[in-house]
Amino acid sequence: MKQWIDILRQSHQISDEELIQLLTCTDADSIDYLHRQAQEVALSHFGYNIYIRGLIEISNCCRNDCYYCGIRKSNTNVDRYRLSREQILECCAQGYKLGFRTFVMQGGEDRVQNADWLIATVKEIRSNYPDCAITLSLGEMPREVYQQLFEVGANRYLLRHETYDEKHYNQLHPKEMSFDHRIVSLRTLKEIGFQTGTGIMVGSPGQTIAHIIKDIRFMEELQPQMIGIGPFIPHKDTPFAQAQAGSVELTLRLISIFRLMFPSTLIPSTTALASLSKDGRERGILAGANVVMPNLSPVDQRKNYSLYNNKAALGAESAEGLKLLSLQLEKIGYHISYDRGDFRLHTTI
Numbered sequence: 001m002k003q004w005i006d007i008l009r010q011s012h013q014i015s016d017e018e019l020i021q022l023l024t025c026t027d028a029d030s031i032d033y034l035h036r037q038a039q040e041v042a043l044s045h046f047g048y049n050i051y052i053r054g055l056i057e058i059s060n061c062c063r064n065d066c067y068y069c070g071i072r073k074s075n076t077n078v079d080r081y082r083l084s085r086e087q088i089l090e091c092c093a094q095g096y097k098l099g100f101r102t103f104v105m106q107g108g109e110d111r112v113q114n115a116d117w118l119i120a121t122v123k124e125i126r127s128n129y130p131d132c133a134i135t136l137s138l139g140e141m142p143r144e145v146y147q148q149l150f151e152v153g154a155n156r157y158l159l160r161h162e163t164y165d166e167k168h169y170n171q172l173h174p175k176e177m178s179f180d181h182r183i184v185s186l187r188t189l190k191e192i193g194f195q196t197g198t199g200i201m202v203g204s205p206g207q208t209i210a211h212i213i214k215d216i217r218f219m220e221e222l223q224p225q226m227i228g229i230g231p232f233i234p235h236k237d238t239p240f241a242q243a244q245a246g247s248v249e250l251t252l253r254l255i256s257i258f259r260l261m262f263p264s265t266l267i268p269s270t271t272a273l274a275s276l277s278k279d280g281r282e283r284g285i286l287a288g289a290n291v292v293m294p295n296l297s298p299v300d301q302r303k304n305y306s307l308y309n310n311k312a313a314l315g316a317e318s319a320e321g322l323k324l325l326s327l328q329l330e331k332i333g334y335h336i337s338y339d340r341g342d343f344r345l346h347t348t349i
């Protein structure tokens, strides 16, 4: 096993058979070795710096009905909200003061915060904060809209493909949603020039090791600049309320594999990881992640952006908790980097 991990580190390549062994391995020493190699690679690229992104959850209104998601349109127990442009700009102002130089606007696919509204909002953020990166995570849109958002100043776009197996995709989404469209959207984002992020939920209902291997092969082909992976966590008001949560261990293992395959890629230690395990954020970093995304949304709305049960939004998960985050990072030898932290191709050491 260690031999394959060494080869993966050097060549960034691994066969399907070796991946199966690595993903199902129960030997603690080998897994420990995998995490250490991934951490070393992350250190050689980013040092002990952890980039921070200020997450602004702009709306929990969504026209989609993904079976796993707490803000799906059929969930009538959600208190729906949308932030006004002024509220979003206020979040940016607070974030800027705290040292954030990336703002991530995430939300449901909302018909009211439509293309024109979003374009005008991004334009205003860009003009107020020329030195900041603007990341969007707002789902699927027509090419022209992505293009205009890019032209008015958005730099990055996060759109998890969720699964690269069409059948599995259809187990997770209603028939109105299209696997092909998701994948085309990702390719479009890349073509336009966005730093593009994709990813999966680990342990989503019906997911198999074969699916994960397909995901990895897709990512090899797409070469995303960011990879967002976190465990699936059930939400009580969804069709998957009774499903098992994904495994923290498997999520960490995948973070390490992705770090070895894509050394320069930006990989967050996700909120879902921190929500499922007390030291999940730190363990993600020790497994090779190099980004965290504290929550900058107005405190009174955070509980309404409930994608899954017990989602962390306070303490070190929050922008106002940066000191706590900083202390937690210090304990494992890392510190916050206030750099914009764009994707750069580094040479592997």
Ligand code: SAM
Residues within 6 Å of the ligand: 068, 069, 070, 106, 107, 108, 109, 137, 138, 139, 140, 158, 159, 160, 162, 200, 201, 230, 231, 232, 233, 234, 235, 272, 307, 308
């Ligand atoms: N609407 C945008 C989109 O579809 O990309 C962004 C918002 S969506 C809520 C952001 C991500 O949350 C999804 O890509 C999904 O992977 C994740 N998510 C949703 N429900 C989840 C759950 N129950 N457990 C873990 N992650 C979840």
